[in-house]
Structures are given as structure tokens and as C-alpha cells.
Amino acid sequence: MNRTRIAIQGGPASFHDAAARQLLAGNPVETVPCTTFRSLCAALQQAEVDVAAMAIENTLAGSLLPNYGLVQEYGLHIAAELWMPIDQNLMALPGQRIDALQTVLSHPVALAQCSSFLQRHPHLHPQETHDTADSAKLIQEQQLQNTAAIAGKAAAALYGLEILAEGIAESNQNHTRFLLLQREQPATLAIANKAILTFRKPLHTSTLTLLLSLLQKHRVELALLQHLPSTTERGDMVAELEAEHVEQLQEAIGQVRPLVEELQVLGLLQKAARPAATVSEKETAAIH
Numbered sequence: 001m002n003r004t005r006i007a008i009q010g011g012p013a014s015f016h017d018a019a020a021r022q023l024l025a026g027n028p029v030e031t032v033p034c035t036t037f038r039s040l041c042a043a044l045q046q047a048e049v050d051v052a053a054m055a056i057e058n059t060l061a062g063s064l065l066p067n068y069g070l071v072q073e074y075g076l077h078i079a080a081e082l083w084m085p086i087d088q089n090l091m092a093l094p095g096q097r098i099d100a101l102q103t104v105l106s107h108p109v110a111l112a113q114c115s116s117f118l119q120r121h122p123h124l125h126p127q128e129t130h131d132t133a134d135s136a137k138l139i140q141e142q143q144l145q146n147t148a149a150i151a152g153k154a155a156a157a158l159y160g161l162e163i164l165a166e167g168i169a170e171s172n173q174n175h176t177r178f179l180l181l182q183r184e185q186p187a188t189l190a191i192a193n194k195a196i197l198t199f200r201k202p203l204h205t206s207t208l209t210l211l212l213s214l215l216q217k218h219r220v221e222l223a224l225l226q227h228l229p230s231t232t233e234r235g236d237m238v239a240e241l242e243a244e245h246v247e248q249l250q251e252a253i254g255q256v257r258p259l260v261e262e263l264q265v266l267g268l269l270q271k272a273a274r275p276a277a278t279v280s281e282k283e284t285a286a287i288h
């Protein structure tokens with residue numbers, strides 16, 4: 001059976017790696033590591049992979065707004081979403097002591113998720129990398145002393161690192177939402193209850209009032225409305241709409257379309273359930 005090639009941001013044992021396998025559960029998968037979200041979108045657009053997994057929101061660090069812009073820019077489609085619990089751990093070569101560590105490597109979002117832990121350990125100097133798991137790999141490959149990584153337990157196991165502190169994120173409610181991206185527009189799902197769209201036009205109060213009343217008329221919830229970061233004056237916005245039935249979303253979108261410019265539906269999908277259970281009770285720095 002052919003394996004589905006899925007682009008991920010980061011390497012083996014990264015959170016994207018785990019998310020990709022869950023998004024394609026039941027299918028044989030080959031993950032294709034990318035170092036940036038842009039290169040991940042480019043790999044998909046250029047058909048180097050079949051699909052891609054991309055983080056879009058984290059409960060502690062917030063929305064990754066530029067990623068909506070990348071989906072739009074590369075003309076990609078959102079087929080599904082997944083909420084995944086994220087468990088962050090401090091790890092180093094076996095035998096290292098936490099008080100002798102000087103540098104801690106990790107993805108900027110992972111560092112942000114552990115900011116209180118880092119404040120409590122000011123001798124640990126954070127250094128941003130492109131991935132949690134590849135930070136663990138670097139420590140192992142270069143036998144870096146006095147250096148730790150913040151990553152998931154799978155990375156510690158893969159690269160033979162010792163976990164010095166576990167559950168170090170701000171809260172045990174640390175969850176990331178991932179999107180499954182594809183090149184072709186998927187057939188409309190009868191069970192779709194969420195729409196992700198972008199459009200252009202600075203919203204005036206009167207347009208916004210009309211938009212909200214239209215959504216209310218179709219019993220559609222506005223779950224997200226944000227300006228996308230941009231270096232131009234384009235004024236792109238992203239919206240996430242939720243409803244019970246796909247028809248409500250389609251009708252509401254049809255009526256909103258004339259109110260705004262360049263409305264683009266990035267995805268009509270099934271809303272993912274937020275994990276209710278926590279990874280583990282937060283263990284405040286189980287220091288060895």
C-alpha cells in the first residue's frame with residue numbers, strides 16, 4: 001500500500017510528527033520534514049508531498065495568524081483539524097545537572113509555553129530553533145554539554161536524552177490545533193460544521209453589524225475574526241464560522257460574499273473536539 005507523504009514542520013518525534021500521524025490515522029504515513037511553515041506550503045503546492053500538517057493555534061501561545069495567510073497565498077485547502085495535548089519537558093545528555101545548564105534550545109512557541117519555568121531558572125538562556133525534536137537531535141549529535149532542549153517525551157526517547165523536568169508548560173491545558181492541508185479542494189463534507197475563510201476589506205462598523213446580523217439569521221457563530229499580519233496595505237482578515245449544518249454555513253457565506261472583497265473559503269470541515277483530559281498533572285519542575 002502506498003504511504004501518504006505528509007509535510008511537517010520539524011523532524012521525527014516533533015509535535016507535528018505526532019499530529020500528522022493522528023490526522024491520517026489508519027493510513028501508512030511518510031513524514032517529510034520542513035524547517036519553516038512557508039517551505040511546508042511550498043512543498044505541498046509543488047506536489048513534493050501529498051498533504052501537509054500545520055499548527056494554527058495554541059491555547060497558551062495564541063493563534064499562528066501568519067499561517068492562515070500562507071494557506072491563502074499558496075492556494076491550499078484545509079481538509080481537517082485536530083486538537084492535540086502538548087507535553088513539554090526539559091531534557092539533556094544523561095548525567096547533566098539542571099543547575100549546570102546554560103542554554104536551552106527549542107521552537108519559539110515551545111519556549112513561550114514554558115515562560116514561567118524559564119523565569120524561575122534564569123541561568124537557562126533560551127535559544128530559538130526551528131523545532132523541539134531537532135533541538136534534542138542537535139544535542140545528541142554534537143554531544144552538547146550544559147545544553148538542554150524543551151521537547152516532547154518522544155524526542156527524549158528517540159535521541160537518548162534524560163528528562164530533567166517534566167510537564168514544564170505554563171498549564172497542563174496546553175493544546176495545539178493542527179490543520180490538514182491539501183492541494184485540491186475537498187468534496188463538501190455533509191458533516192462540515194465549520195468554515196475558515198479569508199477576505200479583504202477593512203471592516204467598518206456598519207459592515208460588521210450587517211455581517212453579524214446575517215450570521216445570526218443563519219444561526220452561525222463567529223468563532224474568530226482577526227486581521228492577518230501583512231507588510232502591505234491589503235487589509236486581509238480571517239474568520240472562523242461554526243454552525244450545526246453545512247447548509248447554514250454555505251448560505252451565510254453566500255450572503256456575506258457581496259459585503260467584502262475577495263472572499264476565499266480556505267476550508268469547510270468538521271470542527272475538532274478540544275481535549276478535555278489533561279496530559280498529566282503539572283509537576284512543578286521534577287528536578288533531578
Ligand SMILES: O=C(O)C(=O)C[C@]1(C(=O)O)C=C[C@@H](O)C=C1
Pocket residue numbers: 009010013014015016017055058086107109110130131132133176
Ligand atoms: O517544534 C515542534 O515540535 C512543533 O511541532 C512545532 C510546534 C508549533 O509550531 O507550535 C507544535 C506544537 C507545539 O505548540 C510547539 C511547537
